[in-house]
Amino acid sequence: MACGQWLKPINTTRNKTEDEVVEPLSPASRLFHAPQLNCCIIAMVGCKTMINVEVIKDGINQTMVKHPRISSKLVFHPKKHGKPVGWIRTKVNVDDHVIVPNLHSHINSPDKFVEDYVTNLTQTPMDLTKPLWEIHILNIKTKDANSIAIFRIHHSIGDGVSLMSLVLACTRKTSDPNAVPTFPTEDKKKKKLFENSSSFWLLSCFLWLWFALKMLWNTIVDLCFFLATMIFLKDTNTPVKASRGTEKGPKKFVYRILSLDDIKLVKNVMNVTINDVIVGITQAGLSRYLNRKYGESKGDQNVQQNHLPQHIRLRSTLLVNIRPTSKIQDLAEQMESNDPKRKWEWGNSIGYILLPFDIALRDDPLDYIRKAKTTIDKKKQSLEAVFTFICAEFILKALGLGVTATITHRALSNATLSFSNVVGPKEEISFYGHPMTFLAPSVYGHPHALTVHFQSYMDQMTLVLAVDQNVIPEPHRLCDDIEEFLAFAKEAAQKKKIFHI
Template sequence: MERHIGERKETRANDPSSSSLSLCMGSSAADKFSDEPITPIGGFFLQPQMDQIIHCTMGFKNPIDIAAIKSHLKTSLLLSHPRFSSLMVRGPRGLKKWQRTSHVDVDHHVIVVHNPVTASSNFDHETAVNAYLADLSTSSGLSADKPLWEFHLLMAHNCGVFRIHHALGDGASLMSLFSESFRGAEEEEKLPALGSVGKKKNRVNGEKGWWVLLIGFVGMVWFSLIFVVEFALRSLWVCDIKTEISGGDGVELWPRKLATARFKLQDMKLVKKAVPNATINDVLVGVVSAGLSRYLDQRTPNGLPEGLRITGMAMVNLREQHRLQEQSDLMKSNSGLSWRNKFGTVLLPIYYQKSSGTDPLGYLKRAKVTMDRKKQSLEAFLSYKIGCILMTYLGAEIATWLLYRAVSNTNFVISNMLGPQEEIAVGGNPVTYLRVNTSSVPQALTMHMVSYAERADMQISVAKDIIPDPEFLAKCFEEALVDMKEAAH
């Protein structure tokens, strides 16, 4: 496998010069707004090795009206939000912090692309947009001379791409902000209904209930301890056996390709009913496990050992309420829901099984067992706290090296974000689809699924010299869900 040789890209969010600061805000304006230090996790995403930009793609129903979109942005909650109206600067001791600016020039943030390089008669709209996103994944980042976000309008493909630095917030924060800034398409004053996760059932009281609690506590301690040990080993040297989807150190610099797997939420809900107490996340992990097994069957003619472990990382929202909150709730610093990066990661093992002759629902059953153990442990919470402690007490360089090693020694990243259940609109233009992906990471495969208006689209980003055919991989995932649906009937 040929590896691209090149120097590591420079940090995308470079510190603005004093002259650029003076253009945005005078000394009196600077004194007027209080500064806020960047959180440890936010600082992690500003390091060169893990510099992360979130790309949120919106497809529009009608032709793009640039003036209407700019007007909407100027009056939306987006521009009044502190994170979207602050510059990332360095303080006297070199510590990074957010500094409010007195004015945000929308014209400097809205990038109109009339004829993207990917616009060609050989591309359909989806392929062209994915090619544009793939280019953004490894291209130059966001300038710190302005707040760390942009909105690219691809006029030829009737879609917009929000580029938002991960240091500004996590997926739950950003989705809440979008949902309140871009009201429902049919009723501007109505906040779109947001997906939610059902509440956990209370344990049974009495003697049996105490035994259940005791067993649950022992399980929590055991599975949490296993995670701490495994995470430490992954940060040093432990990794899986190399397969056709394995990435590693430096792969974040390699060229990318994107493809989209499309699912119906109704199909996923039907499949989850086939296994008692299963969730949509269980179904997603089962689909990924089945799809990767199907893909590896095609890419590995000599076959792989049955039950081969392939370890990924899954993102977990750590807020007390797993539903998407209104923006007013997220901004309360003492509510536990405050605006910041508040998510953990879990090491997610899936196991290769030959796709022929395997019960499609077997993948879901195995995924549920794995996910139940993750829920029982404190793995997501501990990963968040460990990251904060490392950044605070060991410094950014050492902490980033350790966390980067852990990421490099896994094979994929996966996340599932609950989006609006009803149509949203930007500048009065209804949004037909909503998709998310991020800039490059050391893994050769990243998968981000967002549910929106009864559909779920998963953006699949790959290092194209390792996984040259992401369209086929997307088809494997789609066919895996179809097989599960048929088996569930």
């Protein structure tokens, strides 16, 4: 059921104490309460051991509930159709947020049970009279874990990167229970050409001017395409394109654990980024999946035959956090502190990027990665995300929430999928003393039938798909296709490496 169908005005008339201050919702947070964009973030956490519920509750009481957004509930305007207008601090009863369902002692397919449980969550509205987060504990053994914790957090609380940072700030290294997780960093060493010559400064000025002009041109082109997408430019109607109203339907979440070492091998051989590799193998997997679906519609089961229509337009929307994210160490220290005067950097400061996907059958699997790198490099030299954020804020102030939500929904609907990639800890971590085996986050409530999310953790990369099964009935086959193309890319990269040696 959509937010607009069940949200009723809540009377906020009461005697407030001096400490009760209503904090207004940010523009993006208001959008995430519009019926067309009522989004929640889901994160599945696999643990090595059975989860001690009381330990989890005690840990949450000592850390998470000290975060102002986690301990705040919505305030609704009593006259404007019950629209949310701000946040107000409240006392959190952790028992209301940690949910432990009664499970049968023998479940035939634990992994399918977890998938069905999460699907059911996507059709269960959150209780807006309390802080908008909850944790479901499933002490059930699956193929990858001995227990599962499922986080559900409303997107209005914060953007995906901020919320994942908050969750990870509640974890500690298994090797050092007092240390927060550490994350891999990119090697940003650059060659200094002509540093001691007089031509160095002239060359630097020329390169800076060239970069500025290229940035300006790419931004103008990207904004023109974004504007066209808001008005009329639609993606090709492929077998993964959402139908009308998909944002209100149930979503099925499936995941696959890939080898991060294999991804790094391809990255190093091709001298690209990890993001280039995962976009490349996603394009390849989608190409193979769509080719099979088009072949099946023609009654041809030969997957080697090219059944793809020419000139498929298929784009992904990427949400980009344009505000510096709080560091894990800072968040952990803030939650452990009892100082009410400490400032929290939080909210939803996000812009949108439209990323074209290359859908084609190619003989060389590395061609998908080369194509991905070319596309991503252009997007890096553009201010598309910044300007879409500024435009959204301007439209919201000038035309109101209804118009902004309609425009945003239309732009998203005209694209095909959502895509994201988040860097995770490089060593094993524990969630309140429970060692984690995997981390699988995603989102639902937006008008896409397919959301692709990659999350790194230790030496693995978790691929998470959130799908509308009315559109994509076999999400595990799409996982297979992406996983197989990673294997093909690894094999091709190894051959290339040997050839160059």
